[in-house]
Amino acid sequence: MSTTESSSKYDNLEKMPLFDLLKNINKEDQTVPLAVEKAIPSIQKLVEEIVKRMKNGGRLFYIGAGTSGRLGIVDASECPPTYGVPHGMVIGLMAGGDEAIRKAVEYAEDDFEQAWKDLQAFDINEKDTVIGIAASGRTPYVIGGLNDARKAGMLTGCIVCNEGSKVAAAAEFPVEVVVGPEFVTGSTRMKSGTAQKLVLNMVSTSVMIQLGKVRGNKMVDMQLSNHKLVNRAINMVMEATSVSEEKAKELLDEYGSVREAVDHYMQESN
Structure with a gap:
């Protein structure tokens, strides 16, 4: 059984006092940054390669399903207002399309071919980078997209929360952040989602800094939109x-x- 699907350390949650529920969720959440810290060398390697491509005109694509896909879309959508980059420079795609951002699309993540079709709609090329996001590390949409992107010469990376996954095997520069069992068994929107968000923050922020979008500690290119x-x-x-x-x-x-x-x-x- 994968780590993300293993049984919670806690049981009888429905009988647990509210204060204890909150305290124990928080206790588990505190372990996430430590798990991310262990992955910093892998994150560094990925960012270094992304920057090389983007300095040469490349773009950054995130592909995922469910919570993972939504996190990629959030990260991509915040790059233009924060750093003043074009909207097409960092792009988030998820299984099921835009409809799935708000409402789950049944079986969308089980299609091995759809991610590549979604990527091709953007005229993806060998200058671009594709990062697959999948807590389980076994999402067909992500595996297929990474395999096809890698065959076509794109740089590929991933963010997963299990060791030795198929998604990691499909990526040239995998990032594995193993956060252990979720508080609610299998609910990977919790610790796994938090870990993915932290890594995405690190990737996009460090990439933008390396591309010169920050001066000192200021977002000097931010859009003045409010x-x-x-x-x-x-x-x-x-x-x-x-x-x-x-x-x-x-x-x-x-x-x-x-x-x-x-x-x-x-x-x-x-």
Whole structure:
């Protein structure tokens, strides 16, 4: 039996006092970052290869099913507003398509061929990277997609929560984060999902930093798409240039991003 399907360390959950339920869920959650830490060398290797491809014009694709697929879509969708990259640079795909984001599509994940069809709709090429996300490590949609992508010359990686899985075997750069039995037996949206989210944070953030999308510790290319982000940008420009709030607003209105506003101001000042 796979680790993700093994029986919970806890039993009679329906009889457990609410405080104990919450405390024990939290106790299990605290083990997840330690499991992710063990996988850092594998994550590093994957990120290094992704950056090489993306510096040459490549894109990053996530493929998954269920919770894993949704996590990939969330990570991909947050890259443009956070780092100002084009929407087609990081793409999340899941078994069952967009409909499955909100409602499970029966048996969609059992199709070995569909992921490759979904990827081909984006004219995928050898510059691109495909990361398969599957807690179990045995999702047909992910296995098939990785196998086909690897045959076609794409860089392939994966994020799984079992050792020695078929998904890991299909990926050139596998990341295995073994978090142990779930609090509710087999409910991989819990610890496994948390582990996948942590790894995705690490992958996309470190990739974007390596691509120059962060200056110091600031998101200088973020999209100014709401009042909160505009106010954050104003403060960033003020901090970097020592100009007034009014002047910072003027610079952002004129140049559209923190990076451009600061760079143009510094050039003009010199």
